[in-house]
Amino acid sequence: MSSQSNRLTKGGHINRANPLTFSFDNKIYQGFEGDTLASALLANGVRLMGRSFKYHRARGVLTAGSEEPNALVELRQGARREPNTRATMIELFDGLAATSQNRFPSLSFDFMSVNQLFGRFLVAGFYYKTFMWPSSFWESFYEKIIRRSAGLGRAAVESDPDQYDHSHGHCDVLVVGAGPAGLAAALSAGRSGARVILVEENPWLGGALNLQNDRIDDMPATQWIEAVSKELNALENVRVMSRTVLFGYYDGNVMGALERVNDHVAPPYSDQPRQRLWTIRAKEIVIAAGAHERPIVFDNNDKPGVMLSSAVRTYVDRFGVAPGKTVAIITNNDDAYLTAFQLHAAGIEVPVIADARVNPGDLVEKARELGIRVETDCLPHEAQGYLGVTNLLLQRSDGSLIEKIACDCIAVSGGYSPNVHLVSQSGVRPVWDEKILGFIPDTPIRAERSAGACKGTYDLAGCLGEGHEAGLAAAKAAGIAVAKSAVAPQAGPQPQSSIVAVWRSPGKGKAFVDFQNDVTAADIDLAHREGMVSIEHSKRYTTLGMATDQGKTSNVNGLALLARARGEDIPTVGTTRYRPPYSPVAIGAFAGHERGVHFQPTRLTAMHRAHERLGAVFVEVGQWLRPRYYPINDKETMTQAIWREADMVRKTVGMCDVSTLGKIEVFGPDAAEFLNRLYINGFAKLPVGKARYGLMLREDGHVFDDGTTSRLAEDHYFMTTTTANAAGVLSHMDYCAQVVWPELDVAFCSATEQWCGVAVAGPRARDVLTAAFDGAIDMSNEVLAFMGVKEFTWNGATARIFRISFSGELAFEVNVPWGYGEAMWESIYAAGKDFDLIPYGTEALGVLRIEKGHVAGNELDGRTTAQDMGLGRMMSSKKPYIGLPLSQREGMADEMRPRLVGLKPVDTKNRLRGGAHLVDDKNNATHETSLGWVTSVGDSPAIGSWIGLAYLKDGPNRHGERIFAVYPLKDEVVEVEICDPVFFDAKGERLHG
Amino acid sequence: MHRIDCPWCGVRDESEFQYQGDATVSRPKFKASEEAFFRYAYVRENPRGWHTEWWHHVGGCRQWVKVVRNTLTHEIHVTGTPADKLAHPRKVKSP
Amino acid sequence: MAEFNIVTPLSHLGLVAGKGTSSAGVLLADRPGLAIAQVFAKKGKTAAVAKKLGISAEPCVATSHENYTALPLSPGQWMLFATTGADGSFQRLLEKQIGKNGYVSEQSHSRAAIRISGAKVLDVLSKECRLDLHSSVADVGFCAQTTMSGVGVLMHKIDDSPTFDLVVFAGFADSFWHWITQASAEYGVELSRD
Numbered sequence A: 001m002s003s004q005s006n007r008l009t010k011g012g013h014i015n016r017a018n019p020l021t022f023s024f025d026n027k028i029y030q031g032f033e034g035d036t037l038a039s040a041l042l043a044n045g046v047r048l049m050g051r052s053f054k055y056h057r058a059r060g061v062l063t064a065g066s067e068e069p070n071a072l073v074e075l076r077q078g079a080r081r082e083p084n085t086r087a088t089m090i091e092l093f094d095g096l097a098a099t100s101q102n103r104f105p106s107l108s109f110d111f112m113s114v115n116q117l118f119g120r121f122l123v124a125g126f127y128y129k130t131f132m133w134p135s136s137f138w139e140s141f142y143e144k145i146i147r148r149s150a151g152l153g154r155a156a157v158e159s160d161p162d163q164y165d166h167s168h169g170h171c172d173v174l175v176v177g178a179g180p181a182g183l184a185a186a187l188s189a190g191r192s193g194a195r196v197i198l199v200e201e202n203p204w205l206g207g208a209l210n211l212q213n214d215r216i217d218d219m220p221a222t223q224w225i226e227a228v229s230k231e232l233n234a235l236e237n238v239r240v241m242s243r244t245v246l247f248g249y250y251d252g253n254v255m256g257a258l259e260r261v262n263d264h265v266a267p268p269y270s271d272q273p274r275q276r277l278w279t280i281r282a283k284e285i286v287i288a289a290g291a292h293e294r295p296i297v298f299d300n301n302d303k304p305g306v307m308l309s310s311a312v313r314t315y316v317d318r319f320g321v322a323p324g325k326t327v328a329i330i331t332n333n334d335d336a337y338l339t340a341f342q343l344h345a346a347g348i349e350v351p352v353i354a355d356a357r358v359n360p361g362d363l364v365e366k367a368r369e370l371g372i373r374v375e376t377d378c379l380p381h382e383a384q385g386y387l388g389v390t391n392l393l394l395q396r397s398d399g400s401l402i403e404k405i406a407c408d409c410i411a412v413s414g415g416y417s418p419n420v421h422l423v424s425q426s427g428v429r430p431v432w433d434e435k436i437l438g439f440i441p442d443t444p445i446r447a448e449r450s451a452g453a454c455k456g457t458y459d460l461a462g463c464l465g466e467g468h469e470a471g472l473a474a475a476k477a478a479g480i481a482v483a484k485s486a487v488a489p490q491a492g493p494q495p496q497s498s499i500v501a502v503w504r505s506p507g508k509g510k511a512f513v514d515f516q517n518d519v520t521a522a523d524i525d526l527a528h529r530e531g532m533v534s535i536e537h538s539k540r541y542t543t544l545g546m547a548t549d550q551g552k553t554s555n556v557n558g559l560a561l562l563a564r565a566r567g568e569d570i571p572t573v574g575t576t577r578y579r580p581p582y583s584p585v586a587i588g589a590f591a592g593h594e595r596g597v598h599f600q601p602t603r604l605t606a607m608h609r610a611h612e613r614l615g616a617v618f619v620e621v622g623q624w625l626r627p628r629y630y631p632i633n634d635k636e637t638m639t640q641a642i643w644r645e646a647d648m649v650r651k652t653v654g655m656c657d658v659s660t661l662g663k664i665e666v667f668g669p670d671a672a673e674f675l676n677r678l679y680i681n682g683f684a685k686l687p688v689g690k691a692r693y694g695l696m697l698r699e700d701g702h703v704f705d706d707g708t709t710s711r712l713a714e715d716h717y718f719m720t721t722t723t724a725n726a727a728g729v730l731s732h733m734d735y736c737a738q739v740v741w742p743e744l745d746v747a748f749c750s751a752t753e754q755w756c757g758v759a760v761a762g763p764r765a766r767d768v769l770t771a772a773f774d775g776a777i778d779m780s781n782e783v784l785a786f787m788g789v790k791e792f793t794w795n796g797a798t799a800r801i802f803r804i805s806f807s808g809e810l811a812f813e814v815n816v817p818w819g820y821g822e823a824m825w826e827s828i829y830a831a832g833k834d835f836d837l838i839p840y841g842t843e844a845l846g847v848l849r850i851e852k853g854h855v856a857g858n859e860l861d862g863r864t865t866a867q868d869m870g871l872g873r874m875m876s877s878k879k880p881y882i883g884l885p886l887s888q889r890e891g892m893a894d895e896m897r898p899r900l901v902g903l904k905p906v907d908t909k910n911r912l913r914g915g916a917h918l919v920d921d922k923n924n925a926t927h928e929t930s931l932g933w934v935t936s937v938g939d940s941p942a943i944g945s946w947i948g949l950a951y952l953k954d955g956p957n958r959h960g961e962r963i964f965a966v967y968p969l970k971d972e973v974v975e976v977e978i979c980d981p982v983f984f985d986a987k988g989e990r991l992h993g
Numbered sequence B: 001m002h003r004i005d006c007p008w009c010g011v012r013d014e015s016e017f018q019y020q021g022d023a024t025v026s027r028p029k030f031k032a033s034e035e036a037f038f039r040y041a042y043v044r045e046n047p048r049g050w051h052t053e054w055w056h057h058v059g060g061c062r063q064w065v066k067v068v069r070n071t072l073t074h075e076i077h078v079t080g081t082p083a084d085k086l087a088h089p090r091k092v093k094s095p
Numbered sequence C: 001m002a003e004f005n006i007v008t009p010l011s012h013l014g015l016v017a018g019k020g021t022s023s024a025g026v027l028l029a030d031r032p033g034l035a036i037a038q039v040f041a042k043k044g045k046t047a048a049v050a051k052k053l054g055i056s057a058e059p060c061v062a063t064s065h066e067n068y069t070a071l072p073l074s075p076g077q078w079m080l081f082a083t084t085g086a087d088g089s090f091q092r093l094l095e096k097q098i099g100k101n102g103y104v105s106e107q108s109h110s111r112a113a114i115r116i117s118g119a120k121v122l123d124v125l126s127k128e129c130r131l132d133l134h135s136s137v138a139d140v141g142f143c144a145q146t147t148m149s150g151v152g153v154l155m156h157k158i159d160d161s162p163t164f165d166l167v168v169f170a171g172f173a174d175s176f177w178h179w180i181t182q183a184s185a186e187y188g189v190e191l192s193r194d
């Protein structure tokens, strides 16, 4: 186990009493509770943490936060392996295992780093140039090479064992970020009584305040943070969410947030989710997202050991880690001086502060008093070293070299970029502020306001004041009465830092702008020379800002360089629009619990348990589970079971669960008129106690749905729909009743689950039901003729029996309330023992209806008309109905449209296939010669061969002719005979039995 | 995500609604010409800016809700019942 | 005839009555056997029906009586719940009460009612419920139709502890119950039957 060679002897918000063991690339290290993976690795003297995307250059950590572009690792192992996690955001836990990525065979010796030698081929737009020709090489060759060499981490192969959850939040004021401005905003809004949600991506509150020695309200900043945190947590109307990042700003003032519930502990998490995806609806939003420090672009500025100045400060102050033994500082503003002072206080050598400014101001004196050398008008020329920095070369702005400084760490500050990601997502165009050399938000277009550093306000008193005001204004805008006496937290004045632009320190080497996507200053110039003058084009051509870090540290440098190449100023060039997500979000978090059995809800019928007991094999029909067939033993195949079930229905009797049909109760004095307008056939004159098969069209004249509808009273109908279309029919009826004919007095509701149904079909159907219901209902032809409906009482329940038949046999459908369904099924099943009754599933049901030429879902495919189905005679000429006007159009009424026919294989050993196309000449089967297609097929016991239904041009006039059904997917050609779609019992005698 | 003010239920998430298209066309009377029905079934404007649309609150009260929405900015100006006559805002806001 | 057995959408789970002393963060109870009926007013008769039944016609507010609770569903439509009368007698009673002013659809068997309470009830509901259930918005008696975990839910706030009733279609009851018990697991959950 390595010692923590770079751990300072004191300081840091870490718990030295709780050492944690972790591994990186299988090597074991020790860190402390409170560390991040990055800080723990630095504490152990590990600078090399990754290889870059394109050139496989050695990279170390650049930042100490979520903007990290370099130190991306694979976290955890096996099924939990997560690629591209930022070492700066991974809280250390005991047993943590991380692996570097994008290197082979090892991080310190990476074979693909030869890419650096071929660097001139990998410039901007290389995807488009190098790999364009020949195009056939793309998939087979280039893509594989690119994916192997230019890649990030590997996703886990196994299914993710962790749980993810969703949650929904609502508030008056959502505060983004818990730095000084955010805390002040949460405090003022919270104190006024507004419902506040304060979101902070770090585990701790305070943001940049943690790195300052200032005083607020006469106490040290860290003490103030604690006091505020205590007060906020005590307020019932405030919810503080740390370890949570707001990744997207959406319409309706809705924000998406990712809460890292358990990422900081070792898995498994028992019943808790690993992460929770929040959808937060806010009346008002205060954005206090802070600012990102940016690097300076100079030669080899990506060597491990080159870090942002604020990051160096964070590692020293927060984690008690020395990022190096000798830390050289380069800057163009005041911020890096704070870092120098802090390093000095921690006893770390600071050989030089190289300040690009000619007259930096007072801090120079302070540094020199501490014995720190300050060089003004001084720029970095080049960082040197193999796997990490060993030297820094300094130069004047005119390019003349000064000297070589030995150091193992370079702290860089190129100024700050206000974090305008979220406002930009909301549609606001950020505007350039020359004073701070950064983009700040323009006027809001949503209910939001920015405060603090994300608005370009960098002094503490200013941040606190702005946050306070923003919190009050937001609460007020959300309708909360705000006290006028509220006072902002107070801090002393600070001098405003001056800054000088250094977009590219002179040099000819590789100077990186976007570290994660390996975009150099030269790439941007090249893109410009090749015509990519728009920032949006330049971005896509060079891939600047398109990596998982969303260009947080690189965007401003990048577009400043583009502006320089164009010879224009930065506001003219403008900035790209940021898009969600601000930070990467795992797909698992988006899916939440909607995976496995909960991918969508499952709908079960009242008789589901009975089917399970009978060993049914189920099939999903929409969300319903329906028995597909009931194998009698392990040996019976699906084909055998279907054939047996269909055969037994015709020979004796079968029962089938038909509960999934949509059922709609329709009430009202205008119910009859309403149905008359919905169906192509008449329902107004349907007598009470009778059922009728009905067909509905869409407005465009195509068939929409069919079903049997009964009249229970003058003003009360009971409608059924197909299982698949139940929801659609109800929505259609809502539209008709609410929008089209609001004058009709009609009301309706779903009764699909109130009633469940069993169809009993076959020559012995009446015998079975008489026994099952103990003669509670007379089912004789005289009392209950075909299409008759009767109500009766069974064991205290209202039951309805419908004399309808889908199979063409003597058949009844019995409906009872849900709770009686299972009992009814069992009663019928038991009574059926004496009559050789079998249960049958959807497959046998399909065979039986094909034998009778009844259309179903396959024939109602949304492109067919009533005439196509041979049901044109149902179209009433006595009344108008939906779909009538457009069903008369020439193309809809054309006699030569494909129309319903039956098909039989000429050689009865052949099988038919749904989806096969019909042609006259089997040697000329093309799209153009297709005469129609096969819709449904089945192996018919009654006919003794496969049979099928099909749509065929001029079909009704071709009965008896032979054509070919071609099925290219299986290379099958079957000669078929065209026949009437009613294969069996054409006169319909059996159903009157 | 749109937040739609259902006249019955109050403000609800877009996910509870089904978008049902252009609310500026209304179904012709049965006696109308085939051409009128053709236009009703097939012909739609595709406006950039303010539009009046149907959103069916199918995951809530099942009412059809009329919504005046900006197709450019996604801003919702006003909502109402099918009987309500809803006007577009006079000035078109730029995005 | 086979052994006769009336089932309810969740009776296959074999839940038993709760002890009422649980320290679980979430209590889930199946409420089987409620009488449920959907009431429709004829055109122009909404006020008349509301008056006959003594219920409010305003949205999102339940009216609770000694004998039944009415949840308004949409203009002129309510869902009414009673503890007895699932055999259809509640529906017939309401039909008689409203007379020619409207219609009543028997729905006692069509739904499952799940009662959820406990200290963590809002944490569980907010996982899938997109509505703001904060007491400043949703007072006792608040009711709404919404969608949770892909299932249509008619919800009703019973008391301020808070307790909610969630009413779902019978076919989805098993799936919904499975989800909500899973969602409650992290807080500790007690399952029972009323």
Ligand SMILES: [Zn+2]
Binding pocket: B006, B007, B008, B009, B010, B057, B060, B061, B062, B063
């Ligand atoms: Zn609604």
